[in-house]
Amino acid sequence: MALSEQWCFYGFYWGEDPMPDTRLIVLFLVLIGAGVTYLTWGLAGPIAFILKLRAIKLGGLLVVGAAVGLSTILFQTISRNRVLTPSIMGFDALYVFVQTSLVFFLGGLGFSQLPRQHLFAANSGALILCSLVLFTLALRKTRHDIQLMILVGVVFGLLFRSLSALMQRLMDPSEFAILQSVSFAQFSGIDRIELLASFIALGGVAVWLVWRTSVLDVMALGKREARSLGVAYDRVQFEILCAISLLVSVSTALVGPIVFLGLLVSALAHSLMQTHRHALLLPASAMIAALILVAGQAGFERILNLQSTLTVVIEFTGGLLFLILLMRGKIQ
Amino acid sequence: MITVQGLYHQLGGNPVLRDVSISLPSNKMTAIIGPNGAGKSTLLDVIARQSKLQQGQLYLDDQDMTQIKPQDLALRMALVSQQNGIASRIRIRDLVGFGRWPHHQGRPQAQDLDKTAEALDRFDLNGLGGRFLDEVSGGQRQRAFVAMAYCQDTDWLLLDEPLNNLDLRYATALMVQLRALSQVQSKGIAIVIHDLNYALNYADHIVALKEGQLAFEGAVSDVANSENLTGLYDTPVEVTKTEKGLFVQHHLMAAS
Ligand SMILES: Nc1ncnc2c1ncn2[C@@H]1O[C@H](COP(=O)(O)OP(=O)(O)O)[C@@H](O)[C@H]1O
Ligand SMILES: [Mg+2]
Numbered sequence: 001m002a003l004s005e006q007w008c009f010y011g012f013y014w015g016e017d018p019m020p021d022t023r024l025i026v027l028f029l030v031l032i033g034a035g036v037t038y039l040t041w042g043l044a045g046p047i048a049f050i051l052k053l054r055a056i057k058l059g060g061l062l063v064v065g066a067a068v069g070l071s072t073i074l075f076q077t078i079s080r081n082r083v084l085t086p087s088i089m090g091f092d093a094l095y096v097f098v099q100t101s102l103v104f105f106l107g108g109l110g111f112s113q114l115p116r117q118h119l120f121a122a123n124s125g126a127l128i129l130c131s132l133v134l135f136t137l138a139l140r141k142t143r144h145d146i147q148l149m150i151l152v153g154v155v156f157g158l159l160f161r162s163l164s165a166l167m168q169r170l171m172d173p174s175e176f177a178i179l180q181s182v183s184f185a186q187f188s189g190i191d192r193i194e195l196l197a198s199f200i201a202l203g204g205v206a207v208w209l210v211w212r213t214s215v216l217d218v219m220a221l222g223k224r225e226a227r228s229l230g231v232a233y234d235r236v237q238f239e240i241l242c243a244i245s246l247l248v249s250v251s252t253a254l255v256g257p258i259v260f261l262g263l264l265v266s267a268l269a270h271s272l273m274q275t276h277r278h279a280l281l282l283p284a285s286a287m288i289a290a291l292i293l294v295a296g297q298a299g300f301e302r303i304l305n306l307q308s309t310l311t312v313v314i315e316f317t318g319g320l321l322f323l324i325l326l327m328r329g330k331i332q
Numbered sequence: 333m334i335t336v337q338g339l340y341h342q343l344g345g346n347p348v349l350r351d352v353s354i355s356l357p358s359n360k361m362t363a364i365i366g367p368n369g370a371g372k373s374t375l376l377d378v379i380a381r382q383s384k385l386q387q388g389q390l391y392l393d394d395q396d397m398t399q400i401k402p403q404d405l406a407l408r409m410a411l412v413s414q415q416n417g418i419a420s421r422i423r424i425r426d427l428v429g430f431g432r433w434p435h436h437q438g439r440p441q442a443q444d445l446d447k448t449a450e451a452l453d454r455f456d457l458n459g460l461g462g463r464f465l466d467e468v469s470g471g472q473r474q475r476a477f478v479a480m481a482y483c484q485d486t487d488w489l490l491l492d493e494p495l496n497n498l499d500l501r502y503a504t505a506l507m508v509q510l511r512a513l514s515q516v517q518s519k520g521i522a523i524v525i526h527d528l529n530y531a532l533n534y535a536d537h538i539v540a541l542k543e544g545q546l547a548f549e550g551a552v553s554d555v556a557n558s559e560n561l562t563g564l565y566d567t568p569v570e571v572t573k574t575e576k577g578l579f580v581q582h583h584l585m586a587a588s
Contacts, residue, residue, distance in 0.1 A: 213438070214433075214437065214438025214439075215438070217430075217438075218430065218433055221422075221427075221430060224382060224411075224413045225413075225430070227381070227382055227402070228380060228382070228406065228410060228411040228413075228481075229406050229430065229431075229433045229434055229484075230401075230402045230403040230404070230405060230406025230407070230433075230434045231402070232402055270421075274421075276421065276422045276426065
């Protein structure tokens with residue numbers, strides 16, 4: 001009795017049973033299974049070479065999945081809204097804008113000759129820098145009102161979208177085609193160094209999250225409640241925004257923008273975990289996102305023999321499933 | 333004792349509090365009364381450090397409150413706000429348990445669980461512990477927030493209109509509880525309240541605000557009279573002493 005009370009207090013609910021995190025363990029095992037399947041399914045030819053290629057791609061899928069899952073839950077915690085993802089702040093628009101400007105000013109040939117790792121560093125740097133400047137200025141101007149800051153982000157997103165559209169009109173079709181291929185996330189041809197850099201950034205954020213997970217639960221209660229429990233709300237909010245910025249920037253620079261996956265994933269994580277506790281929500285959401293990407297990629301490559309359209313389909317099903325969940329009232 | 337001296341406060345460029353100096357006695361219940369928009373919530377927010385102190389002094393037992401760290405203040409003072417916008421799906425038991433957070437910072441011990449259980453019991457929430465906050469009535473929500481503040485186990489309890497949404501059974505029960513907390517557990521309690529019958533019969537001390545300024549302050553027996561209250565609300569209010577206590581009549585306009 002005392003034990004089950006304690007579990008309940010910690011928030012480990014699953015029906016009547018105080019089962020700690022069986023769901024996380026199952027998710028983890030399924031994710032490992034999916035990863036192994038992806039690596040080994042239909043191996044033929046130069047095995048070592050193909051395995052290496054697949055391992056890098058798998059690494060990309062896992063890192064991006066985790067980044068999308070974590071950043072979405074974090075963003076929903078501070079915006080206190082379960083139908084928002086960081087992309088509402090216009091991260092994808094900014095990314096496309098940077099790529100468009102590069103193609104516009106350097107030309108299609110110049111763009112494709114850019115050293116990859118420089119481009120990656122520049123992209124993530126630009127995204128992190130812009131979002132931090134936006135957060136700092138907007139939060140100061142709006143007296144730490146997150147809703148207003150989101151609106152500022154939406155407006156900037158629109159601005160970047162229109163500027164990109166304008167430049168794209170002025171380009172010739174071959175340059176425009178290059179841009180189209182970077183406007184959706186691509187998991188083929190991920191660079192090893194870039195992957196390593198993203199992995200380190202993700203690891204850093206993960207360590208911070210483990211340390212801060214309990215404060216995140218208090219933050220989710222809201223500004224007044226968190227403050228009266230002695231949490232320095234504005235400071236923690238800024239820390240969370242920095243973590244989101246790092247996650248989204250690195251994952252976008254690595255593979256390109258992903259918009260709808262986060263919504264789908266957070267909806268699934270919430271209905272699976274049924275808890276307000278970040279210690280459960282965050283890992284669930286990271287693993288669900290990674291699982292969707294790995295399983296989707298495996299299916300696409302091995303069954304359908306398609307390479308580049310995975311994210312298009314994920315974005316589509318993500319949007320669709322999200323609408324269904326919304327209409328069923330599963331998202332609150 | 334909480335002492336406020338020469339407090340001025342602006343919101344959106346408008347002066348909301350002007351030269352307010354009051355003191356809230358320890359171990360006693362203080363009712364903060366006044367018309368809508370008088371600045372009662374703002375005053376409570378400044379005292380509870382929800383809003384930054386703009387001008388004036390704040391002391392908690394002779395200690396400058398601006399020098400107290402938020403974590404430490406949360407161990408000494410709990411606040412139940414007028415609006416609570418908690419959107420996350422959270423169970424009542426977990427919400428009440430969050431009151432222990434300042435004590436355990438995320439690692440609840442046995443005494444935290446005991447205190448949570450006691451709070452649920454004390455505020456008659458036992459049957460509701462497993463329910464989600466967005467699936468209970470307004471009054472039940474309100475009680476959950478009061479229980480959460482109680483769980484915080486502080487010397488000071490500040491409540492902004494806690495009787496909102498409560499039916500008369502629970503309103504009376506809450507006032508009885510609060511009075512017992514101030515007398516038995518020696519807590520200092522400040523409560524923003526509109527129902528003058530509760531205010532005058534349960535509180536020891538009254539702070540009355542009008543248009544951002546202090547209208548009057550003092551022991552209930554000294555200041556709670558028809559003249560003061562009529563002036564405060566610009567509405568005829570009649571206070572009658574009965575053998576059971578004070579009776580406030582204000583719902584009938586005096587015949588011409
Ligand atoms: N965010 C705000 N910006 C500008 N004015 C405000 C704001 N919040 C409250 N006010 C004004 O401050 C005054 C006092 O408000 P409040 O302290 O909530 O009153 P009470 O709790 O006594 O009803 C009111 O006139 C109200 O209109
Ligand atoms: Mg008020």
